[in-house]
Amino acid sequence: MKYTEKxxxxxxxxxxxxxxxxxxxxxxxxxIESPRLKLFFEKCATERSEFAKELRTEILRFGEEPQAxxxxxxxxxxxxxxxxxxxxxxxxxxxxEEAMKGEKxxxxxxxxxxxxxxxxxxxxSLLIKQxxxxxxxxxxxxxxEELVS
Numbered sequence: 439m440k441y442t443e444k445x446x447x448x449x450x451x452x453x454x455x456x457x458x459x460x461x462x463x464x465x466x467x468x469x470i471e472s473p474r475l476k477l478f479f480e481k482c483a484t485e486r487s488e489f490a491k492e493l494r495t496e497i498l499r500f501g502e503e504p505q506a507x508x509x510x511x512x513x514x515x516x517x518x519x520x521x522x523x524x525x526x527x528x529x530x531x532x533x534x535e536e537a538m539k540g541e542k543x544x545x546x547x548x549x550x551x552x553x554x555x556x557x558x559x560x561x562x563s564l565l566i567k568q569x570x571x572x573x574x575x576x577x578x579x580x581x582x583e584e585l586v587s
Contacts, residue, residue: 445561446502448551452565453493453505455544460486462540466533475530479537482575489568496561534579541576548572 439447463483467476494504548569552562 441556442500442502445554445557446497446500446504448554449493449497449500449561450502450505452544452547452551452568453490453497455547456486456490456493457505459483459540459544460490462537466537469533470530472530475534478578482537485571485575489571492564492568496564538576538579541572541579545569545572545576 460483463479463486467479467483470476470479497504548565551557552565552569557565
């Protein structure tokens with residue numbers, strides 16, 4: 439496997455995670471009543487959409503083909519979030535918990551890819567910027583979780 443294919447494969451994994459996160463946040467925004475949380479989830483969805491655009495551009499820069507949509511696992515997770523919220527007494531708390539799980543999984547994936555010491559500096563900078571935004575979202579979600587519980 440060529441070096442560009444190897445990096446693009448890793449970036450495509452992140453791309454899929456961001457597609458899934460965007461859809462998950464939009465689903466969450468449509469599932470709750472709180473205007474503050476709705477706005478927060480919409481902001482996160484927009485941010486993940488932007489991450490996906492940046493990753494697609496980076497993959498194309500390597501002359502490789504970006505993935506076109508999310509994963510089956512992401513669909514299952516969103517459906518589980520919806521089902522769980524239907525049977526929960528506090529929908530917003532459950533949805534926030536699920537969003538936190540997804541963000542932590544994404545953060546781990548970014549950390550794993552950033553261990554590759556052969557990443558071009560432009561790719562590394564992009565991934566660090568996105569990783570830092572994820573950390574910020576996790577911290578914000580923790581604050582919202584405290585307010586909901």
